[in-house]
Amino acid sequence: MSESRKKPILFENYPDLESGIPWIKLAPMRTPVKQLNKLQEDLGINSLWVKQDNLTSPIYGGNKPRKLEFLLADAKNKDCDKVLTVGGIGSNHCVATAAFCNELNLKSSAALVYQPITIHVRNNLLLELYFKNNLIYSHTQRGMSLRVRWQLRKDIDIYYIGTGGSSPLGTLGFVNAAFELKDQIINGELPEPDYLFVANGSMGTTAGLTLGIKLANLKTVVYAIRVTDPTFASVENTQNLAVKTRSLLAKYDQSLPNLSFEHLIIDGNYYGETYGKPTSEGLEAIKIIKETEGITLEPTYTGKTFAGLIAYVRAKKNEVKDKTILFWNTFNSKDYSNVISKMDYHRLPKNLHWVFEQSLSKFKNERV
């Protein structure tokens, strides 16, 4: 059962963190776990589960609130009244940051960079409008970096959140999530997973879970599906982020052991051509989970991840028949379709209007 949270369960395990690590509650509930009975039967296995992080917050769910609980608390502690972050034009992270900045009376800006256009990208841009996010668009990564540097030089009171909120501080959100999972296992809400499937984008979610699983003494293998560039979300970079996050914890609790992360696997086979470009396997996986379990995924992260899970199970059916497999659903499920339908893209900065004026025909089967 989900229950109301008073403080991160991580602070209960490491009480010395509480005085030094900033945190503010944005995700009111522990997210429930659920067995996917129909889908596991169709796949011929006995124990397939989902961790419903789509329900982290009634304002905007998915994996972002867990990171923002630490990051925006830090912004508040540092008396910043503005926040700047970065992402692709369809970034869920930028939308979520704007949504929670509104809640905390912080002014938000996002420096956005090109990604392939899908319905989901358009909808997120309209949500940026709804959350009054100040948008700065550049077509190239280099252009975006220059704009960010200029902005930060101009206004030293801005709190900067890097890609996906995946700094060691933001990553703590998912160290905490692993302890939440451990608690649910102890409570008998699900068996201890043998495998956990999760999207690896800016790496904070995966690195945090990888570190947290080790600290919580779980035997789970973290099977991360890489959905961003191989030079960026590599196994080395993901492990490095876990190491840096461990160092942050060790500042407050010197008894923390040195850890190794051999239980992390990164699979890049479902990435496709480029970041944000839907793949046929991803779209097929989105359709399968929607039709069997009524769960909505999107094509950039969770669709590709679920495609990886399905392929893994099909390839290793005999080996995994009696194993427990957990899919970590990182996609917001708060329905903003009503709001989106009332937004007019002409109110976006002019240099983003092309997103709505280009044909989408290639991806017309995409579900949002």
Ligand SMILES: Cc1ncc(COP(=O)(O)O)c(C=O)c1O
């Ligand atoms: C829906 C969704 N899932 C997964 C991820 C990946 O998480 P991370 O950036 O922590 O790797 C993102 C990141 O934006 C996301 O929006």
